Amino acid sequence: MVRQHHRRNVWLIALAVGVLGPTGVSRVGALEAMDRPLTDVPGDPVRGLKVATDARKGNCIICHALPLDQSAVGDSGDLGPPLAGVGSRLTIPALRRRIVDPRRQSPGTAMPAFFVTAYTRAQPQYAGKPILSAQEVEDLVAWLASLK
Secondary structure (H helix, E strand, O other), X not given: OHHHHHHHHHHHHHHHXXXXXXXXXXXXXXXXXXXXXXXXXXXXXXXXXXXXXXXXXXXXXXXXXXXXXXXXXXXXOOOOOOOOOHHHHOOHHHHHHHHHXXXXXXXXXXXXXXXXXOOOOOOOOOOOOOOOOHHHHHHHHHHHHOOO
16 A cells, blocks of 8 residues: 555656646755755745736735735735735745645635646646746745735
């Protein structure tokens, strides 16, 4: 039984290692090394805020209350926890892990994986493509980390 699980895990890891994004960043490597940034360019909190509020990108506001003037950006959701003070509660690697693939932390979460491409039920135009680029992940993490 253990041998079967080991073979399956080795096969899945080998399959995932072969999946590289346009930036050449291994999704498996990114998941295993969340203590290191995904890019050489540091994240920018100003760009991260834009990712968080862009309906075509992070769209964090649909599920989370953001520490912003809500009348300026519309109502926020309450499906996820409020993001005010998240930079004081979570480390940068923990923030990155939750953005890249939150299901590794919380398997039942409704939050999508923003930097994983192994979706099985994606529409054809989205198949094999992450929601956010590696730089957008780093920008979003920088903004979240600034929310003390």
